[in-house]
Amino acid sequence: MMHYLLRRSVHAVFLLIGVSLLAFAFTVLAPGNYFDEMRLNPQITPETIAALRAQYELNQPLPIRYVHWVSSVLHGNMGFSFAYNTPVAPLLLVRARNTLLLTVTAMLLAWGIALPLGIWSAERFGRLSDRLVSWGTAALLVIPDLALALGLLVIAVKMGRFPIGGMVSLNFENLSLAGKLRDLGFHMALPVTALVLSVLPLLVEHVRAAVAEVLGAPFLLAAEGHGIPRRTLLYRYALPAAANPLISLFGFSMGTLLSGSLLVEVVMSWPGVGPFLLEAILARDIYVVIGGVLLSTLFLVGGNFLADLLLYWADPRIRTESNA
Amino acid sequence: MRAGHAISRWLVLLVALHAIVIFAGFFAPYDPTEQERKNPYLPPMRLHCVDSQGHFHLRPFAYALNLREGSFDQYEEDTARLLPVKFFVLGANYRLLGLVPSRWHLFGADNERIYLLGSDSFGRDQLSRFLYGGRISLFTGLLGAGVTLFLGLFVGAVAGYYGGWRDDLLMRLAELFLALPWLYLLFALRAFLPLAVGPLQAFFLIVAVLGMVGWARPARLVRGVVLSAKERDFVRAARGFGATDGYLLRRHILPETSSVLLTQAAILVPQFVLAEMTLSFLGLGVPEPVPSWGNLLSSLQQYSVLVSYWWMYLPALIMLPFFVGYLGLGSVLQQRAEPSKIGR
Secondary structure, three states, rough: HHHHHHHHHHHHHHHHHHHHHHHHHHHHHHHOOOHHHHOOOOEEEEEEEEHHHOOOOOOOOOHHHHHHHHHHHHHHOOOEEEOOOEEEEHHHHHHHHHHHHHHHHHHHHHHHHHHHHHHHHOOOOOOOOHHHHHHHHHHHHHHOHHHHHHHHHHHHHHHHOOOOOOOOOOOOHHOHHHHHHHHHHHEEEEEEOOOOHHHHHHHHHHHHHHHHHHHOOOOHHHHOOOOHHHHHHHHHHHHHHHHHHHHHHHHHHHHHHHHHHHHHHHHHHOOOOHHHHHHHHHHHHHHHHHHHHHHHHHHHHHHHHHHHHHHHHHHHHHHHHOOO | OOOHHHHHHHHHHHHHHHHHHOOHHHHHHOOOOOOOOOOOOOOOOOOEEOOOOOEEEEEEEEEEEEEEOOOOOOOEEEEEEEEEEEEEEEEEEEEEEOOOOOOOOOOOOOOOHHHHHOOOOOOOOOHHHOOOOHHHHHHHHHHHHHHHHHHHHHHHHHHHHHHHHHHHHHHHHHHHHHOOOHHHHHHHHHHHHOOOHHHHHHHHHHHHHHEEEEEEEEHHHHHHHHHHHHHOHHHHHHHHHHOHHHHHHHHHHHHHHHHHHOOOOOHHHHHHHHHHHHHHHHHOOOOOOOOHHHHHHHHHHHHHHHOOOHHHHHHHHHHHHHHHHHHHHHHHHHHHHOOOOOOO
């Protein structure tokens, strides 16, 4: 077990180092920097700009900047944001928390819907109700994420029930704990719905296919012959047997959700990594961009790591393989 | 056989849809950048066949819109002014396929403009902007997919055919690109390129960025095919007869990758169209006044537009058939390639 975990962690660390190197390599190619805009301002002398550039080491060769940045990461700063004039890490952390709140909720909800629906659909494979589910998922799959998020906004505006954008109401600080949760939940409803709807078709189709494949297996026929109730049969016998590809999908769906959440956050002005990153791109705040990109990699790697752990727990074949 | 039928059906649909966009000049009633400042945010005009007196008209018509009394953005139909839809009319200049100058339009109306999808803040015709915008969005998608597949084919072939350190290096690099959620990757690459660019540069910039974003997955797939293909008996035989690497790749190995590439293309194009839309929507893509499907929707970012002018959302609904076409084609191709699996 330890060996298996260790190997995955080492792999993840190398991946992160690679991504950070790649991101730095691209910054060299990037034309312009944060201080270019200041040159247009007559009140700022060229000397000041040169001093600022020197202060933030923008005139240093790339390897030196990279080394300094790595040491800054190890100190928990992750570089310096020019626009906010503070270290990147604390800024990013708040946004990351908000993004995680959104994606994890969406993830749980999406799987919570996809598993029963997929199994239900697989049980009726080829029948009208199954085909209706397939049609529904196909219809959802066709709608681009952007159109989906905007469409939800349009509908929400028409209904006038849900708050449009933001994470909390203005009077949030004065609410009781229950009121705070309620307020947060209300604000989360739209973005979470958009995210769930964007990954749901993928998940339902895979659950359906995986379970339908297992359902014809002889061991299930035998179990049915023993008179085991249908429900137990589906959830205790069929689902674990079908779990392997689904757990890999869990890691993959994390990536889809993160990408989706980037867009949904901007559209619905959720104060997560998405709008923050966009702002940084427009301002050429490079360390924030690198930090955001690295953070997303970390999320994805974390998701895959979790999937690996689950797989290890769920699939005895992998346990014996990696212990041997 | 049935798969062949299904493929050609989807292809016919897609070709028809693309034709409409390619000949946007003809199908669009007006120039996409032509403004009519006195008519901002006009709601879509409805086509009628029966007028307010109950008379039936063979030629469909729309009512001209007037500002409602005491309002600055609410319009009502003026039942006294009929705008009959005329077909094959002369209108704004355009170049068919970018070459042939022409003034013919599929439809239009005399005296006043008709807005079937409403107008935007400058009084530009949304329908015309949608059709012209499709050109940008679909062709960034198609061209981006082309670049991606070319890169993927090249990298995959080198990695799979030559193996060794080249394989290791290229596949590790591919892993790095796959380690990022694709929208983050897109943003990151876009972040390190110039921001304020003209429409044409923006177009090629996005194509280049898309090509960089997507190459890793097709490269891995191509590599797999090449790995198995180069061990086939007829390939070994050809090599035994003294065939060169280039000949083997060109003649025997790369043709084997065609079905993988086709399937990937059908998957990548809608994804890239969406990517272009996302970038333009956020102001990182094709700039105004050139329309693209992304910046057509970007006005919805303003709360006032979202609340008052819902029809600005209509383009998002009208573009759905394009996505249906590509997804249908993709799934049919995928089923043909691997009948048992529902692939990613």
